Amino acid sequence: MAANEESSMRIRPEPESTIPLENNQVTEETGEIAGAGDTSNAALLVEIKKLRSELIATTEENRKKQDEMLQKFESKMEDMKKGVSEKLQSIEALTSNDKPEKSDSTRNVASSKPVKQFKLKHVFEDSNKFQENVSNFSLDEDHDKVNWYINLMRRNNHLGFYVGCEPIAPADDKWSIRTITEYKVVGRKKNDVMRTCENCYQTDEGWGFSKFLDWEEMNKYCLADGKLQVEAKVTIIETTGLGKRKIRKFDESQEDVSDVILVVRDTKFYVSKMYLAAQSPIFKTLLLGNFSESKQSEVKLNGIDPDDFHYFLELLYGESAVDGNVMRAFFQGRSGTTGPKVPTF
Incomplete structure (x- = not known):
C-alpha cells in the first residue's frame, strides 16, 4: 500500500532558479x-x-x-x-x-523748500591792518530786492565774519528772512576755513561768528599780500513781509465807485471804465469800443499776474512807482565803508 501511494504521487520538479516578484x-x-x-x-x-x-x-x-x-x-x-x-x-x-486763502500776514511765507540760493564773494584789501572792533563792509549785492553784504572785523585777536541783509522796500514793517549760510575764508594752498549756521534776519544787523578764525592763523595761512578772500553761500529757506507795499485798494470796498470788474485769475479789481479809458487807449478800446467786453459787468484778463496788474493800476491812478521805503533804502547803504551811500547822477 505504501508502494502504491508512492507511485501515485507526482513530484513537481524545482526550477533551476527562482526570482522573487519584488526583485523584478x-x-x-x-x-x-x-x-x-x-x-x-x-x-x-x-x-x-x-x-x-x-x-x-x-x-x-x-x-x-x-x-x-x-x-x-x-x-x-x-x-x-x-x-x-x-x-x-x-x-x-x-x-x-x-x-480758505492765506491771510495777508502769511501770504508772503515761502515753502519749506529753498526758494533761492546765491553766493557772495569779496576780497578785502589790507586785512592785516584791520582796527579792533571796526566793521569792514563789502559792496552791497541785490538779490530779489534785498541788499546783502559781508562784514569782517578784528575782535579779541580773532577774525569776526558776518553776513547781513536789508530789504530795499519791504511790504511790511515786520519782515523776516530765514537762511542757512556757509561762511568761507579762502586760504592759500587750499587751506580753506568753512563754517555753517542757520540764521533768521529781522533787522539789518549781520549774523555770523565773532571768533571765526584765530588772527595769527589768518595771517599765516590765508592772507596774500594783505588781501583776504571770503565767500558766503546763502540759501534762503523762508521769507515774510517782503515785496512792494500795495498803496491803493481795488477790492469790494471800491464797488460803489466802480462800474466794471476786471478779473485777473481769481482776483477781482473794481475800477471805473471812463477813468481807465482816459488813461490808456487799450482800455478805451476794450471797455468803450465795439467789443463784447464793453457790455459786460465783468471782464476777464488772461496771461497777467494779479500783483503786477495791481501795481499797474496804481500807476494809472496816479500813485508813485517809488515809495518812501525805496527812497530811504536808496540813500542808505555801505559801499565798502561805514558811512552812508551817496548816490551819483
Whole structure:
C-alpha cells in the first residue's frame, strides 16, 4: 500500500532558479521585465510610458494656466491700486480747493523748500591792518530786492565774519528772512576755513561768528599780500513781509465807485471804465469800443499776474512807482565803508 501511494504521487520538479516578484526589474532598452519572459509586460511598459508622458504634459499645461491666472490677478490688482490712487488725488484736490486763502500776514511765507540760493564773494584789501572792533563792509549785492553784504572785523585777536541783509522796500514793517549760510575764508594752498549756521534776519544787523578764525592763523595761512578772500553761500529757506507795499485798494470796498470788474485769475479789481479809458487807449478800446467786453459787468484778463496788474493800476491812478521805503533804502547803504551811500547822477 505504501508502494502504491508512492507511485501515485507526482513530484513537481524545482526550477533551476527562482526570482522573487519584488526583485523584478523593468528594462527600458528591451521593454521586458527581467526575470520574466511574458511579452505582455512589454505592452504594459509602453502604456506606462504613455501615461507618464501625458501626465507630464498635463502638469506643464496646468502650470502655464496658473501663471496666466496669476498674471491676470496681478494686473487687476494694479488697476485697482491705480483707481484708488486717482480717487484719493481727486478727493485731495477737492479738499484743497475748499481751503480758505492765506491771510495777508502769511501770504508772503515761502515753502519749506529753498526758494533761492546765491553766493557772495569779496576780497578785502589790507586785512592785516584791520582796527579792533571796526566793521569792514563789502559792496552791497541785490538779490530779489534785498541788499546783502559781508562784514569782517578784528575782535579779541580773532577774525569776526558776518553776513547781513536789508530789504530795499519791504511790504511790511515786520519782515523776516530765514537762511542757512556757509561762511568761507579762502586760504592759500587750499587751506580753506568753512563754517555753517542757520540764521533768521529781522533787522539789518549781520549774523555770523565773532571768533571765526584765530588772527595769527589768518595771517599765516590765508592772507596774500594783505588781501583776504571770503565767500558766503546763502540759501534762503523762508521769507515774510517782503515785496512792494500795495498803496491803493481795488477790492469790494471800491464797488460803489466802480462800474466794471476786471478779473485777473481769481482776483477781482473794481475800477471805473471812463477813468481807465482816459488813461490808456487799450482800455478805451476794450471797455468803450465795439467789443463784447464793453457790455459786460465783468471782464476777464488772461496771461497777467494779479500783483503786477495791481501795481499797474496804481500807476494809472496816479500813485508813485517809488515809495518812501525805496527812497530811504536808496540813500542808505555801505559801499565798502561805514558811512552812508551817496548816490551819483
